[in-house]
Amino acid sequence: MEYNKKQTHIAIGNINIDFISIIEEELKPDFNVVAKDVWIGLGGAATNYAIAVSRLNHKAKLIARTGEDIVKYGFLDKLKEEGVDVSSVEISKEKPGMVMIIVNSKKSTRTMITARNANKGLRLSNEKIDGDHIHFSSVDPDLIKYAKYANKTKTISYDPGGEACYNKEKIINNIKYINWLLINENEFxxxxLDVNKLFKNYGLEFIAIKxxxxxxEIINKNKKxxxxxxxTINQIDPTGAGDAFNASFNIFYKSTGDINEALKYAIxxxxxxxxxLGSSNMPYLDEIESKLKFVEILHY
Incomplete structure (x- = not known):
C-alpha cells in the first residue's frame, strides 16, 4: 500500500457556517422544542472534504468563495489550523453561506435550511488547478468543465449533492470531465440515469452510491x-458523513488502486x-481503522 505517499486533494465548493440542533421531539408549529445538544461551526461539503483529507494526513487545498464574517469570526483561521490551504478562497462583502440543521436523534431524520449567499458567486475562470485529485462538491455542474485547466491532476470526482435533483441535464452534459461520480441514494x-449509456458514451469509470x-454500492460497466x-453505530449527527466517505474513498482508491479496500475505508x-457532533468534525485515521473489521464487501 502506498498510503504514506502524500497526495494533494483540491476541494472545490462551499464554505458555510452551520448551526446544528439535536432534538428528540417532532417539530410542530408554535411549539417550543428543547435541544439535546447544539453545535456551531464550519460546514459546506467541500470544506468538510478538505478537513477530512487533512485529518487523514494528506494535503488539502480549498477553492471556494465566502463572506467577510468567515474571517471575522475566525473560521478561516480554523481551516488553517486544520492544515487546509486557503490561499484560493475568495472573500467577498456578501454574507457567507449559512445552514440550519435540525437532527431528530430518535427518528434518525435531518432537516436542512440553506442560504447559499456568497457561495453562489464561485467562478473558476482560468484558474490553474494542480493536485493529485480534484473533488467537486455540491457546485453548479457547469463549473466542472474548468477542470480542463488542471495541469497535472490525474483524477476528478464529483458529488452533486442537491444539484442532482434540479440540474440533471447539466450534470449529464459535464460527466465527460470526471472519472467517478460519488452520490447518495436519493440524489441518484x-x-x-441510463447507467449503461453513461459508461459507454462518457468514459465514466464507476459510480459510488452512498x-x-x-x-x-459501486457500479461499473462490468460488476456491482x-x-x-x-x-452497532451510535448515530449522533449524520451531517458530513457523505463527505467523510468521499475523502476516504478517494484517498485509499488512489493509494491502493483497490476499489474493495477503498470502499471499506469509506464506509x-x-x-x-x-x-x-459537527458538520466538519471529520474522523481521524485511527477512528476509521477501528471499524474496518466490521465492514463486509460483496460482489454480485
Whole structure:
C-alpha cells in the first residue's frame, strides 16, 4: 500500500457556517422544542472534504468563495489550523453561506435550511488547478468543465449533492470531465440515469452510491460491489458523513488502486463521522481503522 505517499486533494465548493440542533421531539408549529445538544461551526461539503483529507494526513487545498464574517469570526483561521490551504478562497462583502440543521436523534431524520449567499458567486475562470485529485462538491455542474485547466491532476470526482435533483441535464452534459461520480441514494434516484449509456458514451469509470446505514454500492460497466458495516453505530449527527466517505474513498482508491479496500475505508469513515457532533468534525485515521473489521464487501 502506498498510503504514506502524500497526495494533494483540491476541494472545490462551499464554505458555510452551520448551526446544528439535536432534538428528540417532532417539530410542530408554535411549539417550543428543547435541544439535546447544539453545535456551531464550519460546514459546506467541500470544506468538510478538505478537513477530512487533512485529518487523514494528506494535503488539502480549498477553492471556494465566502463572506467577510468567515474571517471575522475566525473560521478561516480554523481551516488553517486544520492544515487546509486557503490561499484560493475568495472573500467577498456578501454574507457567507449559512445552514440550519435540525437532527431528530430518535427518528434518525435531518432537516436542512440553506442560504447559499456568497457561495453562489464561485467562478473558476482560468484558474490553474494542480493536485493529485480534484473533488467537486455540491457546485453548479457547469463549473466542472474548468477542470480542463488542471495541469497535472490525474483524477476528478464529483458529488452533486442537491444539484442532482434540479440540474440533471447539466450534470449529464459535464460527466465527460470526471472519472467517478460519488452520490447518495436519493440524489441518484433524482438523476434517473441510463447507467449503461453513461459508461459507454462518457468514459465514466464507476459510480459510488452512498446508502446511509445500508452501506454503499459501486457500479461499473462490468460488476456491482456492495459494502455494509455489521456493528452497532451510535448515530449522533449524520451531517458530513457523505463527505467523510468521499475523502476516504478517494484517498485509499488512489493509494491502493483497490476499489474493495477503498470502499471499506469509506464506509468506515462515514460510520465514524455519524458518531461525532459537527458538520466538519471529520474522523481521524485511527477512528476509521477501528471499524474496518466490521465492514463486509460483496460482489454480485
Amino acid at each position: 434516484s433524482c438523476l434517473d 446508502k446511509g446505514s445500508k452501506g454503499a 460491489i456492495l459494502g455494509k458495516i455489521e456493528t 468506515s469513515a462515514g460510520s465514524a463521522k455519524v458518531e461525532k
